Amino acid sequence: MKFSCEKALLSAAVSVASRAVAAKSSIPAMEGILIEAGSQLRLTGYNLETGIQATVPAEITQRGSLVLSARLFGEIVRKMADDVVVFSAEGYMVNIKCGLSEFNIVGSDPEEFPELPTVDQQNALTLPQPTLRSMIGQTLFAVSDNESRPVHTGSLFDVEGDSLTVVSVDGYRLALRRENVTEKKGADAFSFVVPGSALGEVEKICSGEEDITVIQGARHILFQTGDIVLVCRRLEGEFLPYKSAIPRNNPIHVVCSARALLSSIERVSLIISEKLKSPLRCVFGSGMVSITTKTAIGDAADQCPIDGDGQELEIGFNNKYLMDALKAAPAEKLRLEFTSGVAPCVILPAEGEENFIYMVLPVRLKAN
Incomplete structure (x- = not known):
């Protein structure tokens, strides 16, 4: 040679x-x-x-x-x-x-050297690399690492008509991103689950501006862009029925700046660590949310302006889960929806089309 x-x-x-x-x-x-x-x-x-x-x-x-x-x-x-x-x-x-x-x-x-599996095309879709890269980057954090439900250690790719929805879920939170595809071949609607470890690599190979083609086979998925081909196995099993899992008739709505809320949570989180775990206690009032936490080394409090009335709703969150969703959200203004202190918080764009939804489950708070 x-x-x-x-x-x-x-x-x-x-x-x-x-x-x-x-x-x-x-x-x-x-x-x-x-x-x-x-x-x-x-x-x-x-x-x-x-x-x-x-x-x-x-x-x-x-x-x-x-x-x-x-x-x-x-x-x-x-x-x-x-x-x-x-x-x-x-x-x-x-x-x-x-x-x-x-x-x-x-x-x-x-x-x-083991032979790379051949992927027999059943369905295929094409979309720009930057689109897929952002969709993966903004949902991958919510992929489960719990092997007892292997299907949730990947992200669901759900194709309907001209739109692709990518969903990740780990039992504590859900991340959803929706975008239109450039081209589609095969059935009008189809879905498959791609392992999170493979999606991390797909995100890295989406480094250009050209299109990437995703091919669904019987047991494998193939991603092709330019001179690079990535093949991974499909995850089998029953994925969470996400459409019915996201509560949408929530009576309490507030609007806030993603950056401002994230900054407040980051400041309060300075006294939370792996050893000193403690939930954030959030009280959504009229025009303001108060965030407090207490650990063995002390307590911290911060406030962030919001638009709307949270009706003095008190709700607890794991600080990391809430921060992950706020960091990933591809919008500056967010709408937060609540039903009660024990129901999930739903995070959506405050303006424009709903091309992302994040859901974070609350943490039960001890009485003051």
Whole structure:
């Protein structure tokens, strides 16, 4: 096998493929990157959960394939001078030259590398990379890490007509984002659940402005953008029926600035830590919300102006859950809806279309 390639392009492709490489595995080949020089140069990382394949422009003079340690190959390419990398292999002996540097290292048998699953297209959708990136970034925080309900360790992609809704839920909160898709093929309505770990990688590969295509197969999902393909398994099971789980006829409504409320909560949270856990006690009055908390080291209080009357509703929150939702909300003005001190708080945009909804469950407060 022999090829030459620009160092910057090769380094970028190695770092993308490395994200899906197993950190430790009983199969040594899985700690490596599969390098295939055929009609194109392809680099693949696969940990049996998620696989990433990057295609690189290269001049291929001799075809072949082998597996190299992802960590070592990545370090070698990254530290080389900005020049053309010349890669040649005889059997498993690899020679890598670039500028004045030269390395001879040993690769391994490509037959030992697990085959990337093929995805038989049932349905597909296309949307701009920045759109999908923001949808994932603004819902991923609410994905569950509780393995007792595996389906909730991923996000639901629910497609109806021209719109895609992404929903994450972990038993304490719910995050929902809705946007229109550019193109759709297959059924009018379909849905599937993508593991949260894979979505973290999808968010990273959505680094450009072009479109990304999402293909639903029987057991796997494929994300394709430009020269990069990511394949992951689908999560099976009954996802929370989110449409009926979000209470919408809430009698108490207030409007506030996301930034101002977040700043107030961050100040009060300074005395809360992993060791000193305590809920936020929020009292929504007329034109103002009072936020207090008490831990072993002291107490803190802050106020934030709001529009509307909260009818002196007293409600407790886990400070992190409320802050996560406020940080993720893609709007400056938010509408907070309540029914009572023991019912969920629903957070929506105060103006424009409802392209996001966050729901945070309250924490029971001890009597003063």
